[in-house]
Amino acid sequence: MAERKEIEIDFGRVETERMRLNVGPQHPSTHGVLRLEVELEGEIVTDVIPHIGYLHRCFEKISENSTFVQVVPYIDRMDYITSMNNELPYVLGIEKLMGIKVSDRIESIRVIISELNRIASHQIAVATFGMDAGAFTPFLFLFRDREMILNVFEKLSGGRLLYNYIRVGGLLQDAYPSFKNDVLDIIRKVRETNVEIMNLLIDNKIFIERTINVGTLPADVAINFGCSGPMLRGSGVKYDLRKVEPYSIYDKFDFEVSVGDGKIGTVGDSYNRNIVRMYEMEESCKIIEQALKFMPDASEDVHATFPKKIAPKGEIYTKAENPKGELGFYIIADGKNKPYRVKGRSPSFVNLSVLPYISKGYMIADLIIILGSVDIVLGEIDR
Amino acid sequence: MGLLDRLDNPYDVGPGILLGTVEDLLNWGRAKSDWYMSFGLACCAIEFMAVNAAHFDFMRFGTIPRPSPRQSDFMIISGTVTLKMAERIKRLYEQMPDPKYVISMGSCSNSGGPYWQNGYHVLKGVDRIIPVDVYVPGCPPRPEAFLEGMVKLQSKISHQAMFRKRQDMSQEDLDAIHNRQVEIERQFQEFQKVQQELKH
Numbered sequence: 162m163a164e165r166k167e168i169e170i171d172f173g174r175v176e177t178e179r180m181r182l183n184v185g186p187q188h189p190s191t192h193g194v195l196r197l198e199v200e201l202e203g204e205i206v207t208d209v210i211p212h213i214g215y216l217h218r219c220f221e222k223i224s225e226n227s228t229f230v231q232v233v234p235y236i237d238r239m240d241y242i243t244s245m246n247n248e249l250p251y252v253l254g255i256e257k258l259m260g261i262k263v264s265d266r267i268e269s270i271r272v273i274i275s276e277l278n279r280i281a282s283h284q285i286a287v288a289t290f291g292m293d294a295g296a297f298t299p300f301l302f303l304f305r306d307r308e309m310i311l312n313v314f315e316k317l318s319g320g321r322l323l324y325n326y327i328r329v330g331g332l333l334q335d336a337y338p339s340f341k342n343d344v345l346d347i348i349r350k351v352r353e354t355n356v357e358i359m360n361l362l363i364d365n366k367i368f369i370e371r372t373i374n375v376g377t378l379p380a381d382v383a384i385n386f387g388c389s390g391p392m393l394r395g396s397g398v399k400y401d402l403r404k405v406e407p408y409s410i411y412d413k414f415d416f417e418v419s420v421g422d423g424k425i426g427t428v429g430d431s432y433n434r435n436i437v438r439m440y441e442m443e444e445s446c447k448i449i450e451q452a453l454k455f456m457p458d459a460s461e462d463v464h465a466t467f468p469k470k471i472a473p474k475g476e477i478y479t480k481a482e483n484p485k486g487e488l489g490f491y492i493i494a495d496g497k498n499k500p501y502r503v504k505g506r507s508p509s510f511v512n513l514s515v516l517p518y519i520s521k522g523y524m525i526a527d528l529i530i531i532l533g534s535v536d537i538v539l540g541e542i543d544r
Numbered sequence: 545m546g547l548l549d550r551l552d553n554p555y556d557v558g559p560g561i562l563l564g565t566v567e568d569l570l571n572w573g574r575a576k577s578d579w580y581m582s583f584g585l586a587c588c589a590i591e592f593m594a595v596n597a598a599h600f601d602f603m604r605f606g607t608i609p610r611p612s613p614r615q616s617d618f619m620i621i622s623g624t625v626t627l628k629m630a631e632r633i634k635r636l637y638e639q640m641p642d643p644k645y646v647i648s649m650g651s652c653s654n655s656g657g658p659y660w661q662n663g664y665h666v667l668k669g670v671d672r673i674i675p676v677d678v679y680v681p682g683c684p685p686r687p688e689a690f691l692e693g694m695v696k697l698q699s700k701i702s703h704q705a706m707f708r709k710r711q712d713m714s715q716e717d718l719d720a721i722h723n724r725q726v727e728i729e730r731q732f733q734e735f736q737k738v739q740q741e742l743k744h
Contacts, residue, residue: 186629186632187581187583187632187636188583188611189582189583189609189611193584193585193586193589194584194585194586194629214626214628215626215628215629215632216585216586216623216624216626216629217626217628217665218586218624218626218659218663218665218666219659219662219663219664219665219666222662222664223659223662223663226662227662234658235658238586238587238658241586241587241590242590285590285593300597301597301598302598304593304594304597304598304599305597305598305599307594308594308599311594321591321684321686322587322590322591322684323587323683323684539586540586540587
């Protein structure tokens with residue numbers, strides 16, 4: 162039997178080899194077809210290079226070849242989780258170019274469905290973020306409630322995910338008689354579940370330990386990168402297009418802009434970005450309640466303000482607050498029935514650009530958490 | 545006819561006895577526990593997540609999500625396949641072990657869908673690169689439609705022939721089988737002869 166030798170290791174001189182790791186595009190936690198080229202030193206991330214373009218669907222080129230109305234379905238497919246919110250800025254821009262005023266009922270229905278879709282989007286965001294952290298039950302709870310919202314959308318437009326509901330100068334069809342009751346049911350259920358999720362996931366010790374002080378994004382960096390939405394508000398910047406530059410009828414409603422408060426963790430970390438989404442669901446419920454009161458009860462012809470011919474002339478940049486951030490469209494119209502150019506400014510694309518900055522120096526397991534907290538949708542990044 | 549269908553009239557052979565082929569037994573097991581590769585491409589992936597969640601409960605079909613292609617039985621092409629992604633999908637398909645199946649979910653992967661006309665960057669149907677077993681139409685398909693597609697895939701698997709039938713074989717194959725039988729018989733007789741010699 163060999164003698165056991167005492168080996169002295171000088172830990173000051175031990176170096177790990179640098180490694181390049183490829184994550185995606187089929188990796189389950191990249192939220193779609195994002196490919197990350199990660200440079201690792203041991204388990205520490207030293208560099209992240211996102212490779213995009215696996216879902217490039219040529220939205221901008223297609224919109225040059227289709228009429229103004231035909232563009233709307235393709236806008237649905239940009240950020241496929243929040244189709245109603247996507248349609249709103251584009252339609253508002255065309256209406257502004259053509260000088261169309263729509264009635265109060267149409268405006269309030271647009272606001273209600275946008276806020277409902279915001280809730281649905283944030284539910285997916287929180288659910289998948291919980292899954293990235295290893296919690297599966299909140300996913301089941303939130304998707305159960307999301308079905309209620311989808312049922313209302315289905316009754317309105319016929320589609321569960323992609324709606325093509327908001328049209329230039331009106332809506333596809335008027336709200337059905339029991340619409341108000343259905344929406345009130347949803348609000349009640351969403352509030353109930355949010356209490357449950359707060360207990361189950363957000364205040365969970367394991368979840369807190371996993372997400373606080375991970376991927377901290379300072380406010381000045383967030384502004385410099387052009388971030389928007391919960392990403393920016395999680396860093397403590399009170400900026401919401403619904404409040405700063407109210408579009409549609411958002412100036413009539415009373416709601417708070419929720420920001421990351423840093424009660425747990427630091428302002429701008431993954432936990433705070435996530436909790437902003439929870440707060441925003443509650444604010445959306447408030448807006449919906451006020452909009453339901455504001456909405457005229459009498460049913461009306463939502464096709465009344467449809468323009469006979471959509472051929473605007475001019476240039477416009479129109480933007481709205483998407484659940485992911487500021488969604489903008491730069492539309493150039495030259496008096497024909499097809500747009501000369503439609504450029505999309507997608508929030509996910511801008512928010513993703515900050516990922517290499519905030520994930521440096523963290524563990525590889527934290528990279529997945531950071532990516533989950535950014536809440537990207539690849540259809541919008543690649544367009 | 546599947547193995548379980550025979551349970552309806554077990555008395556034609558005797559109680560507690562099932563007559564069936566090995567093929568039926570293996571197919572029954574294969575059809576009821578398909579593992580799928582969990583990766584999403586586009587809009588349909590969100591609808592597929594809804595299928596996975598509590599309301600539609602995809603796991604009651606015996607399916608389990610596997611993150612690796614090497615452990616999965618079938619893959620779901622859920623969304624638009626761009627030319628850049630097509631390479632990856634082909635490679636993922638090749639990495640899956642046989643027997644393998646593909647469900648094409650949604651108009652985009654069936655035929656290009658809304659991007660059929662002007663989509664310079666979109667593959668016009670995933671069946672141009674890999675064989676597809678079940679097509680589910682819709683943009684995106686309703687969860688019920690997808691579940692119907694899963695039932696179709698299960699019935700396809702459970703009726704699949706694993707072994708060749710004797711009447712479908714060529715004369716050469718039959719001769720080879722016959723020669724093999726003769727050879728085995730000869731070896732057995734030699735073996736017996738050696739045994740008897742050892743006894744004496």
